Amino acid sequence: MALINENYLKLPGSYLFSEIARRVNQFKQENPDADIIRLGIGDVTRPLTPAVIQAMHDAVDEMGRAESFRGYGPEQGYDFLIQKIIDNDFTSRGIQVDVDEVFVSDGSKPDTANFQEIFGLNNIIAVTDPVYPVYVDSNVMAGRTGRFNEKGQFDNIVYLPCTEANGMKPELPKTRVDMLYLCFPNNPTGMTLTRDELKQWVDYARENKSIILYDAAYEAFIQEADIPRSIYEIEGAREVAVEFRSFSKTAGFTGTRCAYTVVPKEVMAYDQDGNAHSLNKFWLRRQTTKFNGVSYPVQVAAATIYSEAGQKEIRDNINYYMENAKMIREGLISFGYKVFGGVNAPYIWLKTPDNLGSWEFFDKLLKQANVVGTPGAGFGASGEGYFRLTAFGTRENTARALERIRTKM
Amino acid sequence: MALINENYLKLPGSYLFSEIARRVNQFKQENPDADIIRLGIGDVTRPLTPAVIQAMHDAVDEMGRAESFRGYGPEQGYDFLIQKIIDNDFTSRGIQVDVDEVFVSDGSKPDTANFQEIFGLNNIIAVTDPVYPVYVDSNVMAGRTGRFNEKGQFDNIVYLPCTEANGMKPELPKTRVDMLYLCFPNNPTGMTLTRDELKQWVDYARENKSIILYDAAYEAFIQEADIPRSIYEIEGAREVAVEFRSFSKTAGFTGTRCAYTVVPKEVMAYDQDGNAHSLNKFWLRRQTTKFNGVSYPVQVAAATIYSEAGQKEIRDNINYYMENAKMIREGLISFGYKVFGGVNAPYIWLKTPDNLGSWEFFDKLLKQANVVGTPGAGFGASGEGYFRLTAFGTRENTARALERIRTKM
Numbered sequence: 105m106a107l108i109n110e111n112y113l114k115l116p117g118s119y120l121f122s123e124i125a126r127r128v129n130q131f132k133q134e135n136p137d138a139d140i141i142r143l144g145i146g147d148v149t150r151p152l153t154p155a156v157i158q159a160m161h162d163a164v165d166e167m168g169r170a171e172s173f174r175g176y177g178p179e180q181g182y183d184f185l186i187q188k189i190i191d192n193d194f195t196s197r198g199i200q201v202d203v204d205e206v207f208v209s210d211g212s213k214p215d216t217a218n219f220q221e222i223f224g225l226n227n228i229i230a231v232t233d234p235v236y237p238v239y240v241d242s243n244v245m246a247g248r249t250g251r252f253n254e255k256g257q258f259d260n261i262v263y264l265p266c267t268e269a270n271g272m273k274p275e276l277p278k279t280r281v282d283m284l285y286l287c288f289p290n291n292p293t294g295m296t297l298t299r300d301e302l303k304q305w306v307d308y309a310r311e312n313k314s315i316i317l318y319d320a321a322y323e324a325f326i327q328e329a330d331i332p333r334s335i336y337e338i339e340g341a342r343e344v345a346v347e348f349r350s351f352s353k354t355a356g357f358t359g360t361r362c363a364y365t366v367v368p369k370e371v372m373a374y375d376q377d378g379n380a381h382s383l384n385k386f387w388l389r390r391q392t393t394k395f396n397g398v399s400y401p402v403q404v405a406a407a408t409i410y411s412e413a414g415q416k417e418i419r420d421n422i423n424y425y426m427e428n429a430k431m432i433r434e435g436l437i438s439f440g441y442k443v444f445g446g447v448n449a450p451y452i453w454l455k456t457p458d459n460l461g462s463w464e465f466f467d468k469l470l471k472q473a474n475v476v477g478t479p480g481a482g483f484g485a486s487g488e489g490y491f492r493l494t495a496f497g498t499r500e501n502t503a504r505a506l507e508r509i510r511t512k513m
Numbered sequence: 514m515a516l517i518n519e520n521y522l523k524l525p526g527s528y529l530f531s532e533i534a535r536r537v538n539q540f541k542q543e544n545p546d547a548d549i550i551r552l553g554i555g556d557v558t559r560p561l562t563p564a565v566i567q568a569m570h571d572a573v574d575e576m577g578r579a580e581s582f583r584g585y586g587p588e589q590g591y592d593f594l595i596q597k598i599i600d601n602d603f604t605s606r607g608i609q610v611d612v613d614e615v616f617v618s619d620g621s622k623p624d625t626a627n628f629q630e631i632f633g634l635n636n637i638i639a640v641t642d643p644v645y646p647v648y649v650d651s652n653v654m655a656g657r658t659g660r661f662n663e664k665g666q667f668d669n670i671v672y673l674p675c676t677e678a679n680g681m682k683p684e685l686p687k688t689r690v691d692m693l694y695l696c697f698p699n700n701p702t703g704m705t706l707t708r709d710e711l712k713q714w715v716d717y718a719r720e721n722k723s724i725i726l727y728d729a730a731y732e733a734f735i736q737e738a739d740i741p742r743s744i745y746e747i748e749g750a751r752e753v754a755v756e757f758r759s760f761s762k763t764a765g766f767t768g769t770r771c772a773y774t775v776v777p778k779e780v781m782a783y784d785q786d787g788n789a790h791s792l793n794k795f796w797l798r799r800q801t802t803k804f805n806g807v808s809y810p811v812q813v814a815a816a817t818i819y820s821e822a823g824q825k826e827i828r829d830n831i832n833y834y835m836e837n838a839k840m841i842r843e844g845l846i847s848f849g850y851k852v853f854g855g856v857n858a859p860y861i862w863l864k865t866p867d868n869l870g871s872w873e874f875f876d877k878l879l880k881q882a883n884v885v886g887t888p889g890a891g892f893g894a895s896g897e898g899y900f901r902l903t904a905f906g907t908r909e910n911t912a913r914a915l916e917r918i919r920t921k922m
Contacts, residue, residue, distance in 0.1 A: 105722040106691040107633030108782040108790045112798060119801065151582035157573055160810070164561075164569045167769065173560035175767040210619055210805065217803035221654065224516030241802045245630065282515040313514040358584040359809045360576065373517040381517045389521060392528065393650045394626040396619065399808050400768045401569070 111247040114258070120237060120482035121145055124466075131470055141505045143432075143493045144476040146291065146451070148356045150424060152405070153417035156355065159408035163401035174400045179392045181208025181364065185403045188410040189364055193349070199336045205368050205384060207391055208406075210398050212321045212350040212363040217242035218394070219317060219346065219365070220283070222386040223373060227282035230262040232274045234292055234483030234490070236319070239285040256485050265486040266293055268455065272444050273301060276308050284309065286335075287319035289326060292483045292492040293453040294429075294445015296331045302338050309344035315373060315383070316345040321363075324354040324422055325429075326448045342368040346383065353450065353496075355409045355418045362398055362406040425450050428502045429495035435506040439513075450495040453480070457513075465491050473508035520656040523667070529646060529891035530554055533875075540879055550914045552841075552902045553885040555700065555860070557765045559833060561814070562826035565764065568817035572810035583809045588801045590617025590773065594812045597819040598773055602758070608745045614777050614793060616800055617815075619807050621730045621759040621772040626651035627803075628726060628755065628774070629692070631795040632782060636691035639671040641683045643701055643892030643899070645728070648694040665894050674895040675702055677864065681853050682706060685717050693718065695744075696728035698735060701892045701901040702862040703838075703854015705740045711747050718753035724782060724792070725754040730772075733763040733831055734838075735857045751777040755792065762859065762905075764818045764827045771807055771815040834859050837911045838904035844915040848922075859904040862889070866922075874900050882917035 124144055132138065152160075166172040180186075186206045194201040209215050217238050220229075225248050231239050240261065243249050250259035257263055262281050264274035272295040277284075286305060289296045297305075309316050318335040326333055335345045347366040351357035367387050372380040398406075408414045433446035442455040456465040462479030469475050469491075480490030495502070533553055541547065561569075575581040589595075595615045603610040618624050626647050629638075634657050640648050649670065652658050659668035666672055671690050673683035681704040686693075695714060698705045706714075718725050727744040735742055744754045756775040760766040776796050781789040807815075817823045842855035851864040865874040871888030878884050878900075889899030904911070 106724040106782040107636050108784055108792075108795065109631050109633055110784050112631065112795055113784065113790075115798065145585070147584035149579070149582070149584070151579045152573075152576045154577065157577035160573045160576075161570060164566055164573065164810075167561045167569075168563065168566040170558070170560045173558070173765075173768075175556035175558070175765075176554070177768055210808075213805045214803055222518050222521065224518055227516050238802060245799070245802065315515040356582075356584075359582075359586055359806075361805065361808045373515040375517055375519050375522070381522075383517075386517065386521055389524065390654070393647060393654065394623055396622045396770065397768075399619075399770045399811050401573075401810070402808050 109245065111245050114244050114249070114252050115241060116252060120478070123482070124476065124478065127467070128470065128476055138474045140474050140476060141497065141501045142476045143497050143502070143505055144478045146353070146494050146496060147358050148353060148496045149498050150356050150421045152356055152360065153414065153421065155408050155411055155413040155417055156405045160401050160405045163404035167400065177397045177400060177403070179395050179397045180388065181206065181398060182403050185407045188407050192410045194334065194336070197334065197337065199334055201336070201366055202369070205366055207365045207367065207387060208398055208403065209363050209365060209395065210361045211352065212319065212348045213238055215348050215363060215365045216317065216319055218390070219387070220246055220248065222383060222390055223283060228260060228262060228280055229283045229285065230264055230277050230281040231285045232287070232290070233263040233265050233485060234480055234487035235285065236287055236291050237483065239317070263484065263486075266295070267486055268442070271295070272453065273297060276304060281312070282314050284314055284316045285319070286316055287321070289322040289449035290445070290451070291322065292451055292478065292480065292487070294447075294449035294451035295453070296326065296448045298330050299332050299338065302332055302335060306335070306338045306341045306344060310340050313374065314344065315371065316341075317348070318345050319348045321348060321350040322353060322449050323349065324418070325426060325450050327426065328448055331448055336366070343370045346371060351406050351409065354422070355406070356421060357406070360402055360405065362402050424499070425495045428497060428499060431502055431506060432493055432495060435510070439510050446495070452493045452495070454491050454493065456489050456491055459489065462488055462491055469509070469513065472512045473505070475505045475508060518654065520654050523653055523658070523661050524650060525661060529887070532891070533885065533887065536876070537879065537885055547883045549883050549885060550906065550910045551885045552906050552911070552914055553887045555762070555903050555905060556767050557762060557905045558907050559765050559830045561765055561769065562823065562830065564817050564820055564822040564826055565814045569810050569814045572813035576809065586806045586809060586812070588804050588806045589797065590615065590807060591812050594816045597816050601819045603743065603745070606743065606746065608743055610745070610775055611778070614775055616774045616776065616796060617807055617812065618772050618774060618804065619770045620761065621728065621757045622647055624757050624772060624774045625726065625728055627799070628796070629655055629657065631792060631799055632692060637669060637671060637689055638692045638694065639673055639686050639690040640694045641696070641699070642672040642674050642894055643889055643896035644694065645696055645700050646892065648726070672893070675704070676895055677851075680704070681862065682710060685713060690721070691723050693723055693725045694728070695725055696730070698731040698858035699854070699860070700731065701860055701887065701889065701896070703856070703858035703860035704862070705735065705857045707739050708741050708747065711741055711744060715744070715747045715750045715753060719749050722783065723753065724780065725750075726757070727754050728757045730757060730759040731762060731858050732758065733827070734835060734859050736835065737857055740857050745775070752779045755780060760815050760818065763831070764815070765830060766815070769811055769814065771811050833908070834904045837906060837908060840911055840915060841902055841904060844919070848919050855904070861902045861904070863900050863902065865898050865900055868898065871897055871900055878918070878922065881921045882914070884914045884917060
C-alpha cells in the first residue's frame with residue numbers, strides 16, 4: 105500500500121493567492137461592471153525589451169538548423185550566460201565568483217523551494233515574519249517544521265518578527281538556528297538592510313556554522329548606495345551564504361523563466377560525525393539528477409540583458425516601476441498612511457488604518473476602491489494589520505488606484 | 514550547525530555519463546585526430562521543425578508587446594496546451610483525461626525525479642534492472658532506499674531483473690512493493706510490453722494498492738499495433754498509474770524543455786490511519802509551491818506539434834530515427850550480435866560478444882571503431898554484459914558507425 109507524504113497534511117488549506125483570487129472572482133460576479141485594478145500579485149506588466157526579443161529570435165533560428173541546433177545543455181547552465189553573470193553582477197563590484205559556483209535555473213521560486221533538499225531534516229530553520237510563503241511551505245513538505253499550531257505557526261520554525269518597533273528589520277535569533285532564510289530587498293515589506301546590518305547576520309552564521317539562504321531577487325531595484333546588492337559584499341559571506349537571483353522582475357522574465365543561484369565552494373554543512381561537506385557539490389548533484397537545464401533560447405535571452413542595449417532597456421523598465429513605487433509611497437504618506445518600503449524595492453508595505461485586520465482592509469479596498477492588494481496576514485502572523493501594494497502595474501493604473509484610495513477610502 | 518542530507522553520501526561516486534565523458538576525453542587527448550562517432554547519450558540531432566520554429570517566433574513577438582505580454586502563467590501549464598494534449602494524445606485513442614489531470618513541466622527527468630516527494634519515506638520502491646538511473650538516485654536522495662551494498666544495489670529497493678531469459682520483460686515482484694517504476698518503450702533495453710503484459714502490472718497495483726510510475730517518454734516511437742502507447746489503455750489504470758510524457762525525443766525538445774505528467778484524480782495513496790488521499794491534489798500542491806511553469810514561447814511551440822503541419826514534421830523525424838534503429842538492429846544481427854529493442858524504440862540493447870564486460874566493450878568500441886555507446890552496467894547489475902546504442906545520430910554517422918563495427922570489431 106502506497107503511503108502519502110503526510111507532511112503535506114500540515115500545510116494550511118488555502119494558499120494566499122488562491123484565496124485572493126476567490127474573493128476577487130466573487131466580487132466580480134456580484135459587480136460585473138466594476139473596473140478592478142490589480143496591485144496584488146508581484147507580476148510585471150512591461151513586455152520583454154527589444155534586445156531580448158531579437159536575441160530570442162536569433163536563438164530560435166539556431167534551433168531550426170541542424171548545424172546550430174542545441175540538444176541537452178549542461179544542467180547548471182551554459183558558460184556563455186554564466187560568464188556574463190559573473191562579469192556583470194559580481195566582478196564589476198569586486199566580488200569573486202567562479203564559473204562552477206553559478207547554477208542557472210528556471211526560477212528563484214523553484215531554487216529557494218528546492219535548496220532545502222540537500223540539508224538534513226533535523227536542522228532548525230528561521231524565517232522572518234512576515235515572509236515569502238515558499239520558504240516555509242517547502243520545508244513543511246520536507247518534514248522539517250513540526251506541527252502547525254494554534255498561533256498559526258509551525259512548532260519547529262524560529263520566526264523573526266519584523267514589526268513597526270524594529271522598523272521591519274529582524275533581530276538575530278535567540279535560540280539555535282541552522283538555516284536562515286533572508287530576503288533583501290524584502291518581499292513583502294520592501295525594506296533593506298545596510299552593510300553593517302547584514303554583516304551581523306554573516307557574523308552570526310559564521311559563529312554558529314549556520315547557512316544563510318539569501319534571496320536577492322529584487323536587488324536590481326536598489327537605489328541607495330549603502331545598501332548591499334549581494335551578500336558577498338560582506339566579508340566572510342562566501343563561507344556561509346547561498347544567494348538566489350532572478351531575471352523575473354529585473355528583466356520581465358516572469359513568463360519566460362530564468363534565474364540563478366550562487367553556491368560558493370567554501371559553504372559547508374556537516375554530517376553527524378562533524379565532517380564538512382561542500383554544499384556546492386551537493387547542489388550540483390541535486391541539479392544534475394533532478395533538473396535538466398533551462399531552455400536554450402531563454403538562456404540566450406538572459407545573456408543579452410548584459411549587453412549595452414539590454415542594460416539600458418532593463419534600467420528603463422526598473423526606473424518605470426520605481427517611479428510607480430515612489431508615487432504609491434508618497435501618495436499614501438500624503439493621505440496619512442504609515443508606509444514601509446518602496447525606496448529600494450518595488451513593494452510598499454502599509455499599516456492598515458483604524459486597526460483594521462489585513463483581510464478586512466483587503467475587502468474594503470476591493471469594495472470601495474475596486475483595487476486588489478495583498479493582505480499582510482497572508483505572509484505570517486506579524487503581517488496582520490499590514491497590506492502589500494506592488495509597483496509592477498502600469499503608470500496609468502497606479503495613478504488611478506491612488507486617486508481612488510484618496511477619494512474612496 | 515547546519516547538517517547535510519546524508520542520504521546523498523550513499524550515492525555511488527561517478528555518474529554514468531560523467532564517466533563516459535572522462536574516458537572519451539582521455540581517448541581524444543591520446544588520439545587527437547580520431548573521428549569519434551557518438552551513439553551514446555540519448556540526445557537528438559534533428560533540429561526543431563519549421564512549424565515549431567514559426568510558432569516560437571510568433572510567441573516571442575507576443576512577449577515583446579505590452580498588450581500580448583505574458584507574465585506568470587499557471588504553474589501546471591496553459592489550457593491551450595493541455596487541451597491539445599488531451600485531444601490528440603488521449604481522447605483520440607478513447608482515453609478519458611481531464612484538464613486538471615495534466616501537469617505541463619520542463620522535463621520528464623525532473624518529473625520522474627520529483628514525483629517521489631509526495632510519497633512517504635517508508636514505501637518500498639521497485640525498479641527494473643537495468644533502469645534509467647534517475648528513478649533510483651532521486652529516491653536515494655530522499656532517504657527511501659537504505660544502504661548501497663556489496664552487490665552494487667540498495668538494500669531497500671526491489672530490483673526486477675530484465676535478462677535474456679525473460680526477454681528483457683520484468684516479472685512481478687515477489688515481495689511487497691508500494692511504488693513501481695516502469696518505463697516502456699524501455700530505456701535502455703528498447704523493449705516494450707503488450708497490452709496483456711501491461712495489464713498484469715495494473716492488476717498487481719490494484720490488488721496491492723501500489724502506484725505505477727509509468728514513464729512513456731518514448732511512446733511516439735512505437736510502430737506495432739498491439740503495443741499500448743499509454744498505460745491508460747489498460748482497464749483500471751486510472752486508479753493506480755501516473756504517466757510521464759515528454760516532447761524531448763518526440764519533437765526534438767531536449768534543449769527546448771517541455772514535458773507533461775498525467776495524474777488521474779482516482780489515484781490514491783494512504784496515510785498511516787488508512788485514509789485515502791488523491792495524488793493529484795498533492796502533486797498540484799507540490800508543483801504550485803516548488804515550480805513556476807514552463808516558458809510561454811516553449812508552451813506555444815509544444816502546442817504547435819499537434820497542428821497538422823507539426824504532426825507531419827515530427828512523424829518524419831521519428832521515421833528518420835526509426836530508420837536508423839532498423840539499420841543498427843539489422844546490421845548488428847547480420848554481424849552476429851544478439852540484440853534487443855530497436856523495433857518500437859530508438860534504443861538498441863546488444864549483448865556484448867565473447868562475454869566481455871560492458872566497460873571492456875565500451876573501451877574496445879572506442880579504441881577500435883572510435884564509436885561511443887553506453888555500457889549496460891551503468892544502468893544496473895543486470896545490465897552487465899550488455900551495451901546500449903541509440904538511433905538519434907545522423908543517418909550518415911549511423912551508417913559509418915555500423916561499417917566500422919563490421920570491419921574493426
